[in-house]
Structures are given as structure tokens and as C-alpha cells.
Amino acid sequence: MAGGEHRLQIAAKSDGQGRAAAPEKWVNCFVRVVALMERTGNALGTLAFTWATVVLLGGYPSVLRSQDDFWYATAIFFLEAARMFSGSNNRHDYQLFFRTRGAFRPLxxxxxxxxxxxxxxxxxxxxxxxxxxxxxxxxxxxxxxxxxxxxxxxxxxxxxxxxxxxxxxxxxxxxxxxxxxxxxxxxxxxxxxxxxxxxxxxxxxxxxxxxxxxxxxxxxxxxxxxxxxxxxxxxxxxxxxxxxxxxxxxxxxxxxxxxxxxxxxxxxxxxxxxxxxxxxxxxxxxxxxxxxxxxxSGNFQIPAAVVRAEIASFALHRLIMPHNGYIEHGENPDSKTNLVPSLIIFYGMVMAQGILYIVACILDIFSFIPRRSLIRRAGLRGQLGVEYVNLYAYAFEKCMGGAVFVPKKISLTNFAINSLNSDSPKNHFYGIQLMHSLLENEMTRVRILDKFITSTKTIDRIISMLGWTSPNNTTVRLYAAKRLTSIGGEIGITLRYKILKHPFLLRNLAEILGDNNNNQELRKHVAGILRNLAIDGDTRQKIGHMQVLITRLMKAFLNSDRTSSTNVDCLLTKVAGQALAMLATDNVHNCLVMLKEPDFINKLKRMIQIHDEKYIYVAATLLCCMCQHAQAKLTESDLKELSQTLREVLERIMNAEGAELEILIGLSSQICKVIPEEFSQELDNEQIKQRFIKRLVDVLNANMNPGAHCPGIRRVILEQSIYMMECNSHYTSYFNEFRMIEALWMVEEMPSGVENYRIFLGDAVFMEYSTPLFALVDRAKELMGRQCLQGVLKRITDTMVATKLKAIIDLSSQISNVKS
Known part of the structure; x- marks a missing residue:
């Protein structure tokens, strides 16, 4: 029988339903439009440069008026040459002088x-x-x-x-x-x-x-x-x-x-x-x-665009007038054939180029609108959220340096992953925090998890971040720990399977736990990582063999300052206790390692008796595991501590509800199994056995359809009932008095699949019980039936004995009468 086995539920976030539209869609469209306008302007500029070189300066150098058109074409020629030369030979110079992004800046x-x-x-x-x-x-x-x-x-x-x-x-x-x-x-x-x-x-x-x-x-x-x-x-x-x-x-x-x-x-x-x-x-x-x-202007883009537009508009205005200076008497008309149309085409391209640049720069001013929309939809917060989006927009703009119309596989998800995989410490900082923000948002959660779980390089990078000991990397380590501890569901299972393969994972976690100078929140997340890893039985064994991890978890759980008012310190103690409870589940070796802590049972007893709601239920879970898996190593003083704990546990059972009640009943059942005489004595001394048994039956009847918050409560009640009837058969009559047999029939008729598992992480279940619930029901019915049978036999025997005695007495009376 798997008596006393206890389920520990770890809260986890759901992986979201379906796939929503990418929140960065409007930023991508905006950047594409601006890039397309700039690219079109560049194409017109290149064409105008070629037109000026081949058609105008090459075909009509002697007939262009030296006072305007010749110098206009020459000026535009050199301006375009500067742009083209900087763009083809030095990308940095081009972005410095002629890029659309940053064309305006605060004065x-x-x-x-x-x-x-x-x-x-x-x-x-x-x-x-x-x-x-x-x-x-x-x-x-x-x-x-x-x-x-x-x-x-x-x-x-x-x-x-x-x-x-x-x-x-x-x-x-x-x-x-x-x-x-x-x-x-x-x-x-x-x-x-x-x-x-x-x-x-x-x-x-x-x-x-x-x-x-x-x-x-x-x-x-x-x-x-x-x-x-x-x-x-x-x-x-x-x-x-x-x-x-x-x-x-x-x-x-x-x-x-x-x-x-x-x-x-x-x-x-x-x-x-x-x-x-x-x-x-x-x-x-x-x-x-x-x-x-x-x-x-942040660079020369706006001034150069204004010069282009002004020169072209002035020249076009003069060329379309009837008296443009090129059609005069006495000159050879053949030398000016198609000159005016060529000039109109040239100035038209230059003017369109300047207008496109100006419009693109003005549009760039309003880029804050889609960026703020992205910040809001992606759930990014504060100044860091603004920096993430600005970096993403810049990265997307750089990707537009190739082909505008070719689909680019760039998104916030890819940007976060690529930042983590880069060689820049600053990018690591942005990447891990951006990933954290995206995982906190339901709209982007599923998408980034799919990418994250398939990137071995990213997982290795995050694990290696835990080993960065520089004080400047404290925040990076904190967010890396958050990412490894807060992912649930099937993806969380896959992630834990992958990170376990990393050879330095446990060493890095032990170093963080052992350094008291570390951020307490970071240590809390490391304890959470160990708690989630311990779901797997082989992993529990592997962690147990690295005893320094258990020792440091024990130190964080038992030696913390319980008078601290900070929420982080309290959570560290609680999560460390949860990690220890997970490591102790179905693992005798780990329980024995924990039991080596001096006065461990006494310390757990004090945590239960101080009425501190933050730690009592974790302590109760650990004490339950010690009773279940380390009973043979419990000393006389440990058993005495258990006996002293029992009174507090029984009192709390009378008033507790939900998951807390489940934990306390599980502990009381294990105490009943380890020290049955003391358990019976405590019930008799306090005169609460009837009230206690009635409480068990009432809770069992009230939880015929167990909820997600306490799915194992029927199992622990059955175990408690079985241990009580096994240690003292007189309790059976009280169970019968409160109609326990009817409740057992109801449990048998309404089984629940969730009652066969200890751990629930999100929507996934782990660690199936070795003893199914129906076996506990059969055992309880057997004990009650046996007691009923013994009662019937006793009544029959008592009747037969009484009849025989009466016959003997009657016979004796008759003999006496005959003699007399």
C-alpha cells in the first residue's frame, strides 16, 4: 500500500490557446513602407545619375546653358555620386549621412x-x-x-x-x-x-x-x-x-x-x-x-532632399514655360533635339527622389505610433520595453538592406533568440529580458516557446548565464533563472529533459545557492528550477547524489530569517521547502540525507506549531515524507517529536479546508502508521475520536467530485481510515455509526483520474501512484466488513453461549428438584 503518499501541486502558466496575430505586424509593415520609399528614391537617384552622365553631360554638354542647367546637372551628379559611393563602399558612412532613420532628432x-x-x-x-x-x-x-x-x-x-x-x-x-x-x-x-x-x-x-x-x-x-x-x-x-x-x-x-x-x-x-x-x-x-x-536634421538626408526638390522644381518651372531659352532663331535645331524632354525627365526623376526622401523622413517621425502599439500588445513595460522595440525596429530595418519584397523571417521571437545567441553581453541582457516579457504575454507565449524549445544553442546559453559570477551579470542570471523555472505543460517537460543534459547545470545551481551574497530572488528561482527538475524520478536521484544541493536547500529553508518582512525572503524559504518536498517524494536516499540535519524533525515540528501559514504546510509535507520513507531511521526523540506534533495537526484538521486539509490529513495518517498507540491515545485523551471520524466522513462525502485545488483529498482520507482501523478495530464501529460504508460505495462509483497522480504542473500530470484508489476502497471495505462479521459472530456466539447457560441452569434446577 502506498500509504501517506502525497501530491505536491506546482502552479504553472498555461501555454495559451491557439496563435494570435503577431504583435509586431504593424511595425514590420511600417518599416517596409519606409524602406520601400527610400529604396525607390535610391533607384530614381541612380537612374538620374546615369541619365545625367550619358544623356545630358554626355549628349548635350555644349548646348546646356552654362548659367543654370549645366551646373544644376553637375551638382546633382556629384550629390548622387557621393550617395552611391558611400552606399557601395562604406555602409556606416551611408547610414551616417544619407539614411532615412534618424533624419530628425531633438534640437x-x-x-x-x-x-x-x-x-x-x-x-x-x-x-x-x-x-x-x-x-x-x-x-x-x-x-x-x-x-x-x-x-x-x-x-x-x-x-x-x-x-x-x-x-x-x-x-x-x-x-x-x-x-x-x-x-x-x-x-x-x-x-x-x-x-x-x-x-x-x-x-x-x-x-x-x-x-x-x-x-x-x-x-x-x-x-x-x-x-x-x-x-x-x-x-x-x-x-x-x-x-x-x-x-x-x-x-x-x-x-x-x-x-x-x-x-x-x-x-x-x-x-x-x-x-x-x-x-x-x-x-x-x-x-x-x-x-x-x-x-x-540628424544627417544630410533632409537637406540633400530639399536641395534636390528645390533645384528640380525651379528648373521644371522654367522648362515648361514657352520661352525656356532653348528654342531661338538662328541656332541649329538639330543640336537641341529632345534636349528639353531629356531635361524634363531628368528633373522629374530628381524631384520625385527628393519628395520620396522627404516623405519617408516625415513618416519616420511618426514611427512611434506602431512602436507604442507593439509595446502595448506585446506586454512590454517601462523604458526597457521602449528600448526592446527600438532595437527590434532597427534590426528589421537592417534586414531590409537586402530585398524589400522577399519575406523576411524576422519577428520579436527571432529577435530575442538571436540576441541570446549573439556574442554581445549587451545583447544577452536585452535578449533574456525580452524573452521573459514575451513569455509573460499570452499573445506571444506559444510562439516563442516553440522557437525556444527547438534551439539547443539558446538553452545552453541560458544555462551558461547561471554561471556568470560578475556582479554586473546579476540581472542576467536572475532572468535566466526565471526562464528555466516558469515554463509548464508539455513544453516544460521537454525543456527540463533538454537542460538536464547540460553538464554544468547542477554545478551552476549549487554555486548560486551557496553564495549568500547573491540576489535572494535569484536564489529563489534556482530553488524553483530544482523543484521542477525533481518531478522526474531519475533526476531526483541524480540531484540527491550531489548532496551539496540538498544541504544548501536545507540551509535556505531552515536557517532563514523568519522575522524578515520582505516578500522575497519568505518566498525563498517556501520554494526551498517545496524543492525539498519534491526531492523527498518516493526517494529514500534523499530523505535519509535530509534526516542527517541535526534536530530536523524538531525543526519541522516548531514550524508547524508556530502558526505561520507561510511555512506550516511545506513543513507538514516534508514531515509526511520522513515518516513514509525514513521510518526505520527515526530515533526515539524523533518519535516523541511526532507525538507532540500530532495534537496541533488534529486541531488544525478540524478547521482547515482545501489543499491545506489534504496535507494535514496526509501527515496525520503517516503519524498514525508510525506511532499507532500514541495516535489512539491522543484521540482518547482529547475525547475527539468521534468528532474526528465524523470530520473525515463529512469531508469524504463533500469531495465526491474532487477539484483541481485538492484532487488527492479522498485518497488521504481513505489512508487515514485504513490506518486507524488497522491499529484499533474499535474505530470501525464509529465509522459505521457515521455511515462510512455508504461513502465508500460512492467513491467506488465515482472514480476520478486526477486522483492517481501526485504532481500537476499546468495541464500536465506526473508521478502516478503505485496504489490505485480502488485498491484503497477495497481495503477499507474489507476492514469494515471484517469488523462487521466479527460483530455478527460475536453476537451469535454470545447468543449460543447464553442459550447453553440457560439450558444448563434449567437442567441444574431440575436435578435439584428431583433430589429434593
Whole structure:
């Protein structure tokens, strides 16, 4: 008989039902659309480059007008050559200068200073009627700014002094560059329309008596100049400045120094716009917007696309006019055959290329919409979730570097697996946490489990992570442990089978358990791994032979600080106890190893008696296993501890419900088997035998259809009843009194398949009982029937004896009468 065998249920998450649509679908579509637009733009650029080389510069070099079309075609030719050369020879340079992703970036306050300086220079040159120079200088300054921001890390140490100097003096330079504009406050730019063309006319007026508006502007200018100058001086490292800055007042002002400087730059922009009049103010505002757009560019993609679109649109507008300059009298018309259509085709391709690039860059700004949708649908949380999605989008974009229309087998699942299998520690960190997040989400759980369970390299990588001892790898080890302990069902079975083949698994787990400096949550997950691995009988034996694992689990379970209020510490104790209970199940060797712990039974008794709900039921399960598999090694003191534990167990049985009741009845049945006399004595002394037996029968009747939370409760009640009737046949009459035989008939008529297994992990069952439930029912009926038969025989015997005695007495009376 498998008396006292006890089921331990381990909670596990279901593997989900079916397969939902991939949450990364919209991000993939978005990236494909942007990549397709960029690829189409690249194709048009390459075609325009070829067209300019072969058709225009090769076929019509002498008839292209030198003042515009020749130079336009040449400029576009070199621009496309730069793009094509960087794309074919250096992928990093191409992504740095011409990629769509990252074409826009946040300006920041340094960008605001750059905008003020560039706009100052532009207004100054325009007011001096140097329009072309203004455009060239503005583009040159923007290019230098972009180069400075994208400088290679190897050259950054050399450029740091220049950067510090520019950061220090650029705010003051931005204010000083306002001076020429302020001097033109009395000038008015008047635009006259003559012959359909716009010509500027500047009229100078000398104001000997300045107006209030002029005084106000100069006053504001000098205030800005003084404030920025003071902020700049405060940043100098001169001794006198340092000494002054140490004062309490200056320290307070220095805290606000950057904010004051930023406000001054905003005021400078406002002044720059207000100092202009009429239509020139509108032109200045448009220029401000354009400069802001280009300064916020993360690379040259937007400026180059704008140049393409502007040149092409201007040239096309002129070419479609009747008087385009190519059809004139006196010239050989054959030399210009198809020239205008060729130019229209060329500029049309260039303009379409620029528009596609601009639209792709603008779309990239709104990529946060599908990314946030992915974060929400995949169940990713916090800043790390944002980083995961950004890395995934970047990886998918890199995959688009090949063919856009060929289906790419890339998904969040593959991305997590590939990150784990890479050689980068940072990718390992992202990969293990992303896998953890995806496994927590029902939508992605099944998909990633299918990939994970078939990747031996990934399993090996996660197991090896447990052996990383660097403090920087604590989080990685924690998530690796979570992944190996929280997967249930048939996939969990396969996973446990695979990880057991790893030669360093148990060693790594033992090292983590033995290091008290490790994260307590990490140790808890390691105990959970051992608990789940111990489901298999051969694995329990293998773990038992590595006795250091049992020893360290015992230490975590028995020697923990029970006064700790942290949830992690409590869970470590509980999970370590569950792991020990699993290792003790049906394994005599492991029970004997645990019994070597000094005062082990006494410690378990105290855990039961202290009324701590967190540990009492784990302790009861362990004590049950000791009684069942190590009875021969229990000493007299151990048996005494069991006897003292019994009273507490019986009292709790009267009030407990569900799985707790099942555990307690299982323990009491084993105590009854080990020390039957003490068990009977305890029931008799407390005068609770009738109440206890009635409780057993009532619980049995109430659980004719066992639930998932306590499927083995009928088995432990039958075992308890059998052991009681075997140790004392008088208990049978009490069972009969409470109609136990009818309950047995009901159990026999309503069997349940779940009652034949000890372990339930998700939807999978493990560790079938050696004794089926119907055998226990037959044994209980046999004991009750035997007692009934003995009662009947006793009554018959008593009747026969009484009859014989009466006959003898009657005969004796008759003999006495005869004699008398």
C-alpha cells in the first residue's frame, strides 16, 4: 500500500490557446513602407545619375546653358555620386549621412544657439544684398554643425577643446551678431514689382532723434548682452571667478545659469524677427523655420532632399514655360533635339527622389505610433520595453538592406533568440529580458516557446548565464533563472529533459545557492528550477547524489530569517521547502540525507506549531515524507517529536479546508502508521475520536467530485481510515455509526483520474501512484466488513453461549428438584 503518499501541486502558466496575430505586424509593415520609399528614391537617384552622365553631360554638354542647367546637372551628379559611393563602399558612412532613420532628432538647447547664430548671419548677408552668399554660408554652417555632431569617437578627444570653446563663446557670439541687424533698424526694405520680377530697393533714413521703439530695442539688446556676458564669465575657470562663484548667492545663480542663457536665446530670436519690417519679416520667419528644420536634421538626408526638390522644381518651372531659352532663331535645331524632354525627365526623376526622401523622413517621425502599439500588445513595460522595440525596429530595418519584397523571417521571437545567441553581453541582457516579457504575454507565449524549445544553442546559453559570477551579470542570471523555472505543460517537460543534459547545470545551481551574497530572488528561482527538475524520478536521484544541493536547500529553508518582512525572503524559504518536498517524494536516499540535519524533525515540528501559514504546510509535507520513507531511521526523540506534533495537526484538521486539509490529513495518517498507540491515545485523551471520524466522513462525502485545488483529498482520507482501523478495530464501529460504508460505495462509483497522480504542473500530470484508489476502497471495505462479521459472530456466539447457560441452569434446577 502506498500509504501517506502525497501530491505536491506546482502552479504553472498555461501555454495559451491557439496563435494570435503577431504583435509586431504593424511595425514590420511600417518599416517596409519606409524602406520601400527610400529604396525607390535610391533607384530614381541612380537612374538620374546615369541619365545625367550619358544623356545630358554626355549628349548635350555644349548646348546646356552654362548659367543654370549645366551646373544644376553637375551638382546633382556629384550629390548622387557621393550617395552611391558611400552606399557601395562604406555602409556606416551611408547610414551616417544619407539614411532615412534618424533624419530628425531633438534640437536641444545647443541647437537653439546654433539657430540664432545661423539666422543672424543669414539676415546680415541678406540685408547687404548678398543672397547667394547667404545661402552658401548657411548651408556650410549647417554642414559643419552636422559633421561636428557626427564625428567619429576616435577623433572626439582632439575636438573636445574646440567643442568646449564653442559651447562657452557661442551664446555671446549669437548676441553680438545681432548688432548689424540692430543698426539697420531705420532702414526699410521695399519691394517693387517691375516687369513681373521682384527687385529690392533699400531706402536709408537717418534718425537723429531715436524713437521710443528704437530705444526699447537697444535697451533690450544691451540687457541681453550683459546677462549672457555674465553667464559666460561665470563659466570661466579664472581664480577670481572661482572664488566669487563659491559664495552662496553666486551658487544659487549658477544653478539657474543655463536656464537664463536659454531664455536669452529665445529672446534673441524674437528680437531678430521684430527688427525686420514688412515682407522681409515674413521672409525671416520662413527662413527661421527652414533653418530649424535643417539644424534638427540628424544627417544630410533632409537637406540633400530639399536641395534636390528645390533645384528640380525651379528648373521644371522654367522648362515648361514657352520661352525656356532653348528654342531661338538662328541656332541649329538639330543640336537641341529632345534636349528639353531629356531635361524634363531628368528633373522629374530628381524631384520625385527628393519628395520620396522627404516623405519617408516625415513618416519616420511618426514611427512611434506602431512602436507604442507593439509595446502595448506585446506586454512590454517601462523604458526597457521602449528600448526592446527600438532595437527590434532597427534590426528589421537592417534586414531590409537586402530585398524589400522577399519575406523576411524576422519577428520579436527571432529577435530575442538571436540576441541570446549573439556574442554581445549587451545583447544577452536585452535578449533574456525580452524573452521573459514575451513569455509573460499570452499573445506571444506559444510562439516563442516553440522557437525556444527547438534551439539547443539558446538553452545552453541560458544555462551558461547561471554561471556568470560578475556582479554586473546579476540581472542576467536572475532572468535566466526565471526562464528555466516558469515554463509548464508539455513544453516544460521537454525543456527540463533538454537542460538536464547540460553538464554544468547542477554545478551552476549549487554555486548560486551557496553564495549568500547573491540576489535572494535569484536564489529563489534556482530553488524553483530544482523543484521542477525533481518531478522526474531519475533526476531526483541524480540531484540527491550531489548532496551539496540538498544541504544548501536545507540551509535556505531552515536557517532563514523568519522575522524578515520582505516578500522575497519568505518566498525563498517556501520554494526551498517545496524543492525539498519534491526531492523527498518516493526517494529514500534523499530523505535519509535530509534526516542527517541535526534536530530536523524538531525543526519541522516548531514550524508547524508556530502558526505561520507561510511555512506550516511545506513543513507538514516534508514531515509526511520522513515518516513514509525514513521510518526505520527515526530515533526515539524523533518519535516523541511526532507525538507532540500530532495534537496541533488534529486541531488544525478540524478547521482547515482545501489543499491545506489534504496535507494535514496526509501527515496525520503517516503519524498514525508510525506511532499507532500514541495516535489512539491522543484521540482518547482529547475525547475527539468521534468528532474526528465524523470530520473525515463529512469531508469524504463533500469531495465526491474532487477539484483541481485538492484532487488527492479522498485518497488521504481513505489512508487515514485504513490506518486507524488497522491499529484499533474499535474505530470501525464509529465509522459505521457515521455511515462510512455508504461513502465508500460512492467513491467506488465515482472514480476520478486526477486522483492517481501526485504532481500537476499546468495541464500536465506526473508521478502516478503505485496504489490505485480502488485498491484503497477495497481495503477499507474489507476492514469494515471484517469488523462487521466479527460483530455478527460475536453476537451469535454470545447468543449460543447464553442459550447453553440457560439450558444448563434449567437442567441444574431440575436435578435439584428431583433430589429434593
Amino acid at each position: 536641444g538647447w545647443n541647437g537653439l544657439i546654433a539657430i540664432v547664430c545661423i539666422l543672424d548671419v543669414w539676415v546680415l548677408l541678406v540685408l547687404q544684398k548678398k543672397i547667394v552668399m547667404a545661402a552658401v554660408v548657411v548651408y556650410a554652417m549647417i554642414i559643419l554643425l552636422a559633421l561636428g555632431q557626427n564625428i567619429s569617437p576616435e577623433f572626439q578627444p582632439l575636438c573636445n577643446p574646440f567643442r568646449r570653446a564653442i559651447s562657452l563663446w557661442s551664446p555671446l557670439a549669437a548676441i553680438l551678431l545681432l548688432t548689424p541687424t540692430m543698426q539697420h533698424h531705420s532702414r526699410e526694405l521695399v519691394w517693387n514689382t517691375t516687369g513681373g520680377r521682384l527687385t529690392p530697393k533699400i531706402t536709408a533714413e537717418i534718425n537723429f532723434i531715436p524713437s521710443r521703439f528704437t530705444v526699447a530695442k537697444w535697451t533690450a539688446f544691451f540687457i541681453l548682452l550683459v546677462v549672457v556676458l555674465m553667464v559666460t564669465i561665470s563659466r570661466l575657470q579664472f581664480p577670481i571667478v572661482t572664488k566669487l562663484a563659491d559664495s552662496a548667492l553666486c551658487r544659487k545663480l549658477l544653478v539657474w545659469g543655463q536656464t537664463i542663457q536659454n531664455m536669452c536665446m529665445l529672446a534673441a530670436l524674437v528680437m531678430l524677427v521684430l527688427t525686420t519690417d514688412g515682407s522681409f519679416r515674413f521672409v525671416t520667419i520662413l527662413s527661421l523655420l527652414g533653418i530649424t528644420l535643417m539644424v534638427s
